[in-house]
């Protein structure tokens with residue numbers, strides 16, 4: 001079962017306040033009062049699911065080359081910012097469970113690793129959240145990855161993720177037995193909002209860092225927003241709950 005969705009989800013762990021996709025970011029999000037975090041998961045050369053966004057190491061670490069070609073021994077010695085290591089998905093998942101955070105696990109396979117990445121993520125998620133009433137939400141741009149999760153771990157809620165939402169999104173949604181629809185905020189229009197409402201599908205939008213845009217999206221019926229601006233999320237939540 002999908003736990004109730006908070007209105008705000010910290011993007012890439014701690015948003016812009018911490019190195020992206022690190023445990024420090026996840027801890028910071030929890031400390032600031034966020035109740036949900038999104039992070040990206042890819043496989044190392046050893047097949048270990050790790051938190052990282054790009055297929056290459058250069059932008060977010062002091063390493064070089066492709067994540068899929070980097071052995072764990074090399075990967076875990078890198079600096080992902082402020083001395084933080086690249087975390088394993090298992091460590092991040094355990095931390096989210098310990099902190100009571102809803103984890104939105106974005107399965108981000110390097111090209112050609114869709115099936116393997118989804119299998120590894122599903123396996124670790126099932127182990128870490130065993131017996132938990134607050135399961136993670138697994139999302140992906142890869143329909144193949146989501147189909148693997150549906151078949152291997154049907155109990156794990158799935159989110160269908162698009163940059164551009166296709167006209168036939170609901171067919172894929174039904175096919176994958178998904179729970180949520182995630183899309184770029186710029187994609188949201190009256191037609192999509194109406195369709196999501198008609199199908200009772202929670203719509204989640206990324207990446208919203210502007211209060212006015214957030215206000216418009218929430219007013220239109222969007223369920224939750226991914227943000228780098230954790231300060232904005234905290235302030236808006238406080239005002240909403242007043």
Ligand code: G3P
Pocket residue numbers: 011012038040053106139161182206226
């Ligand atoms: O999962 C929502 C969002 O994170 C997708 O975009 O590129 O930041 O992973 P990206």
Ligand code: MG
Pocket residue numbers: 012038039040106
């Ligand atoms: Mg992401």
